[in-house]
Amino acid sequence: MSAKILDGKKLASEIKEELKIEIAQLKKTGIAPGLVVILVGDDPASKIYVDNKKKACEEMEINSQVFEMPECTTEEELLKLIQKLNADEKTHGILVQLPLPKHIDEGKIIESIDPKKDVDCFHPENVGKLSIGIGKLLPCTPAGIMEILKRNNIEISGRECVVAGKSNIVGKPMAMMFLEENATVIVAHIKTENLGEITKRADILVTAVGKAGLIKKDMIKKGVVVVDVGMNRLSNGKLVGDADFENVKEIASAITPVPGGVGPMTVAMLMKNTVETAKRLYKNNLND
């Protein structure tokens, strides 16, 4: 039997509809959530991601501004803009699209963002809070994956969750969030030997490596849930994930498609985080 297709696009629409109602109510109380996205350089993939974020803001009636800065932007210039946005009352979320050009220190930029406006949940303070289970903000892609699993009634507690990829954006926070849900977690990565033996253990497999065809049908267990974060452009222009979708779906019990799986959920979670930071910043101001 073929796997259930976990439709992230449909789920993201449902979540955005829920958020729209909340945003309309917030606006009545004088809170108008605002997100600023900063894109440095002209990476084509980043441009598409930023465009999707901007479109979602428009759809949700979240105030948004995109700063498109040239590749030659200096670290100082970027830090100065972030400082200005940190102090701006109308800006509740600040997102610096990664990767940044090589001459800019990514860690320094992330640390310069006010943790209360860190809608990506990349700031060390927020990463630390996440790792001890007291995070109020959750990183968008892993949070979107959790929503896909939970809203499809997929049990996490006590199950073996394998995460392929150890990035700060997906792999590491995903592992933390699975642990928080009482899963048994294995993180595999580029240096992992016998990847197939590891992935075969998974009840839930999250793959975030960025390599087309990496996960083949002989690397998984029957009934596994496969969540594919990969976004790989083939030479014929087709967008595919890390899993060999057509063959893997014959063995898995459920699988996210690419496109239309995790990607739209990441954007929906960004909208959710922007609403969350706006509410929290407003409350803080009232308490000041």
Ligand code: GUN
């Ligand atoms: N680059 C790839 N994914 C992301 C993301 O979720 N946030 C940011 N800021 N940059 C990214």
